[in-house]
Every structure is written in structure tokens, then in C-alpha cells.
Amino acid sequence: MPQRIVVVGSANTDLVCLTGHLPQPGETVLGGRFVQAAGGKGANQAVAAQRLGAEVWFVARLGDDAYGDAALASYRLAGLHTDHITRDAKAPSGVALILVDAAGENVIVVAPGANETLRPDHVEHAESAFEEAAVVLLQLEVPLDTALAAAQLGRASGAQVMLNPAPMPADGLPAELLSCVDVLTPNTTEASRLVDLPDGADDEALAAALRGIGVPTVVLTRGARGALVVTADAHFAVTPPAVDAVDTTAAGDAFNGALAVALAENRPLLAATRRACAAGALAATRVGAQPSLPRLDELDRLCPM
Numbered sequence: 001m002p003q004r005i006v007v008v009g010s011a012n013t014d015l016v017c018l019t020g021h022l023p024q025p026g027e028t029v030l031g032g033r034f035v036q037a038a039g040g041k042g043a044n045q046a047v048a049a050q051r052l053g054a055e056v057w058f059v060a061r062l063g064d065d066a067y068g069d070a071a072l073a074s075y076r077l078a079g080l081h082t083d084h085i086t087r088d089a090k091a092p093s094g095v096a097l098i099l100v101d102a103a104g105e106n107v108i109v110v111a112p113g114a115n116e117t118l119r120p121d122h123v124e125h126a127e128s129a130f131e132e133a134a135v136v137l138l139q140l141e142v143p144l145d146t147a148l149a150a151a152q153l154g155r156a157s158g159a160q161v162m163l164n165p166a167p168m169p170a171d172g173l174p175a176e177l178l179s180c181v182d183v184l185t186p187n188t189t190e191a192s193r194l195v196d197l198p199d200g201a202d203d204e205a206l207a208a209a210l211r212g213i214g215v216p217t218v219v220l221t222r223g224a225r226g227a228l229v230v231t232a233d234a235h236f237a238v239t240p241p242a243v244d245a246v247d248t249t250a251a252g253d254a255f256n257g258a259l260a261v262a263l264a265e266n267r268p269l270l271a272a273t274r275r276a277c278a279a280g281a282l283a284a285t286r287v288g289a290q291p292s293l294p295r296l297d298e299l300d301r302l303c304p305m
């Protein structure tokens with residue numbers, strides 16, 4: 001039987017331009033292909049988990065506009081439970097402007113729009129979805145107090161609470177939020193900001209400092225180098241399968257969605273991390289956020305459970 005995952009997070013439409021190289025400030029670059037695709041860290045992680053076999057409830061906010069209509073239709077098609085997606089009559093749907101270079105690296109600017117009006121009371125109205133949730137999966141493209149309300153509800157309902165702290169707020173994360181988190185999945189930049197170490201700090205030092213803030217399971221994501229996992233009684237690194245990356249957008253979201261599903265299914269942490277790394281690698285082989293998220297059969301082929 002599929003495990004239930006609740007995702008509280010952002011929904012965007014991604015406007016993507018492929019380019020040979022990323023422009024410097026003040027520079028105009030003639031790029032290549034333009035792609036419009038469904039994105040947003042919350043929606044990406046929700047769709048990733050759904051494709052990998054979970055039953056996913058998505059709590060989000062869209063504008064009352066054409067991007068919002070298209071996003072909602074795509075979530076329904078993907079099989080997400082959408083009862084707790086509300087519309088804002090005044091704010092536009094979230095949009096992300098994304099540039100992807102020839103090496104598959106990206107820069108992203110998000111205009112959050114209606115994501116900013118996802119409030120704690122929307123989470124409270126979705127309380128019934130949290131009952132029987134195995135995992136509550138959160139990111140930070142929605143207001144911090146909304147993420148906190150979701151983490152507290154997840155903790156109270158007995159779910160594992162996973163936080164992908166992206167983007168990391170300039171002044172870090174409140175202890176109140178961290179105290180409700182079971183699994184924290186920062187990348188190295190987010191981790192450095194969270195524990196106040198310089199960019200480029202050693203990964204082991206980062207993971208140790210993160211454990212020092214009291215989160216039971218730290219999964220430090222390291223892009224093509226995979227992930228470093230530290231808990232009270234485990235410490236290991238996982239390297240992803242080698243792939244030809246064309247666009248790393250949403251590779252982290254595929255990682256988080258896959259990790260959430262494996263944890264919801266009670267898989268051992270090592271197997272869950274291998275699966276997450278493989279899902280991230282697969283997502284990097286295709287252009288766009290949600291179009292690139294792997295399906296269960298291809299993930300099973302690359303990384304059998």
C-alpha cells in the first residue's frame with residue numbers, strides 16, 4: 001500500500017533559457033532553446049514522490065491566473081491530492097526565471113507571488129491530510145511561519161519531518177523549527193550559512209556542525225559528489241551513478257522526493273540515500289524541473305531496492 005507524504009511548499013512556472021555560458025552583470029548573451037515547465041521546489045518534490053509510488057497531498061497556493069490553472073491541471077494529471085491547494089485572487093502565481101549553461105549548471109531567480117501568501121492557517125485547514133502521514137516534506141520557498149506550522153503539525157501527528165532548507169534565509173533558521181525536524185537535507189552552501197562556517201568549509205566539518213544543532217539525521221547533499229549522511233550511530237557517504245548532465249534544475253528536488261518515499265517505506269538510511277542519489281542523477285539528464293523527474297521503473301533499473 002502506498003505511504004502517505006504531505007508536502008507543504010511552493011508552486012512555480014519555470015521559464016528556462018539554455019545558453020552556452022551564463023552572462024556576467026551587464027552582459028547580453030544570445031542563448032538557445034526556451035522551455036516553459038512546471039516547477040517550484042514544493043511542487044517538484046511532491047511530483048517526484050508521487051512518481052516514485054507515494055500517495056502525496058500537496059498544500060500550496062496559486063494565483064487565479066493562467067499559470068495557476070495550468071499548474072493545478074498538471075498536479076491533478078500527476079495524481080497529487082490537490083484539495084488543499086488554494087488560489088489567491090490578488091497575487092500572481094509563482095514564476096522562476098532560470099538560465100542553464102552548457103555544463104548543466106543553472107542560476108535561478110524566483111518571483112514568489114502567491115507562494116508568499118501560503119499562511120499557517122492554510123496548513124491548519126489541511127490538518128486531516130496530516131493524519132496517517134508517514135513523512136511531512138518541507139522547503140523554504142514559502143513563509144517561515146508556514147513551514148513551522150507544518151513541521152509542528154507533522155511532529156504532532158507522528159510523521160517524520162524532513163526539511164530541505166532551500167533557499168536558506170539570510171539569518172538562518174529558528175531553533176523552534178529545527179527542533180521539529182527529523183531529517184535535514186541542506187546542500188553545502190545552505191549548510192555553511194546555517195552553521196556559520198565559511199563557503200568552501202570541509203564537508204565533514206559541516207556535517208558535524210549540523211549534527212551539533214540537534215537534528216537527528218543530517219543528509220548533506222554535494223551535487224555530483226552525492227551525499228554525506230550523519231546520525232548518532234551512522235556516518236557514510238554515497239556517490240551517485242555517473243550520468244551526462246544537461247540540466248541540474250530539480251536534481252535536488254528529485255533527491256528529496258526519492259529520499260522521502262524511501263523513508264516513508266521504512267527503508268534503511270543507506271539504501272534510501274542511494275536511491276535518492278540515483279533519482280537526482282536521472283533528473284539531471286533531462287531539461288526542465290517536473291519533466292525531468294524520474295519514474296519508478298527507470299529508478300528501479302538504475303538503483304534497485
Ligand code: RIB
Nearest residue numbers: 012039040041096250289
Ligand atoms: O529546485 C528547482 C526549482 O527552484 C525550480 O523548479 C524553480 O521553480 C525554483 O523553485
